[in-house]
Amino acid sequence: MGPLNYLDIDRLSLVPEKYWSLHEFCFYLHDSLMEAASTYELSGSHLVIEDIVQEIITEHHPNIEEFDLIELLKDNELDEAYRQHIVGHTVLALLSDMHQFLYSSLEAFERRKFSVGFSLLRKVLKEHLVFLCWIVADETDFINRFEGDVYKTLNNLSKEKRIEIFDTSIEWIELTNMFDSNVLWSYIFDKNFSGGFEPVWQMATHLVTSQGIIKTKRYSLNFAFEDRSDDYYFELLYEKLPYLLIFLVQVAMKSLSKTCEVDKKVVGRFIISTVGVYEALCLTGKSHIAVLLRTFFKDFLHCMFCGEKIRLTKKKRPRLFVSQLIECQHCRVDNQFPLDWLMSKANLVVKENGDIDTLITSKPRIA
Known part of the structure; x- marks a missing residue:
């Protein structure tokens, strides 16, 4: 793959x-x-x-x-x-x-x-x-x-x-x-x-x-x-x-x-995932989505095989959002990470007042 x-x-x-x-x-x-x-x-x-x-x-x-x-x-x-x-x-x-x-x-x-x-x-x-x-x-x-x-x-x-x-x-x-x-x-x-x-x-x-x-x-x-x-x-x-x-x-x-x-919650979680991938693949600088994930899910970011803490690096984030997989940097084994389910439990959605807008800090320029 x-x-x-x-x-x-x-x-x-x-x-x-x-x-x-x-x-x-x-x-x-x-x-x-x-x-x-x-x-x-x-x-x-x-x-x-x-x-x-x-x-x-x-x-x-x-x-x-x-x-x-x-x-x-x-x-x-x-x-x-x-x-x-x-x-x-x-x-x-x-x-x-x-x-x-x-x-x-x-x-x-x-x-x-x-x-x-x-x-x-x-x-x-x-x-x-x-x-x-x-x-x-x-x-x-x-x-x-x-x-x-x-x-x-x-x-x-x-x-x-x-x-x-x-x-x-x-x-x-x-x-x-x-x-x-x-x-x-x-x-x-x-x-x-x-x-x-x-x-x-x-x-x-x-x-x-x-x-x-x-x-x-x-x-x-x-x-x-x-x-x-x-x-x-x-x-x-x-x-x-x-x-x-x-x-x-x-x-x-x-x-x-x-x-x-x-279902606005489902759409909201999809938007958060999409922005997360885009930030990691296409933008430079600090990722607001990555900060959000570490804030809400830091207790879950441990390898289910070796028990070590998994670092949520820029390279790993797109795969996590798209396929719900994250590799442990210690034992090199893929972990299934139920991100959508966890986001639903954490009530991470895009609100109608536009809170998600703060997650995008820069627009592309005509160049």
């Missing part, structure tokens, strides 16, 4: 070793989101309105053989039911489609198929993410536009509109202090930012590009002559992708909560 004990080591054989943990973390975020979406779908929350309407039709209009559910809800001014139906089905459809692209993108990067990986990732971050943010930020505006000519109303958004959507959606999620709307726009949409994804997406999608910093050079075609053994694209990818995927997961979970009850 990989360093986080999450992916089989054979899958990482073509990925540079220094990015193994980050790649596993990205897959962990993907899988966690898909698990939440699957739980939502199995709950049937998106079908509640259909079932209620069907019961009404059966009881009061038994002779009707066919009906348009959306028109029925609108004609009878069932505004809340109409909202819940549109939002529930749209969120689930977006997440289902996004899963296909994100999973295939991460899988392509494992095989060093960079143009394929970036082309697939483009739709996830430029489209799926923006629509999910829009639903979280202003579902009324989204629904009003969704009712119209979508090719006009949901297309060709201005920079200002995208930043506004990001900015408002950030206010609704738990980790508000971690994200910045201008940083998100630069990472995803800025064609002139060499450290962002947009220039790479353009080149991965088109053999010839003619604008700004991505003009195709003489005797070249974008990505066609690329040296697949060069690790440059891994560096670009994993410098930005974990941050963006954490935001995506936050927004997606908030969008799911719009039409069904979500």
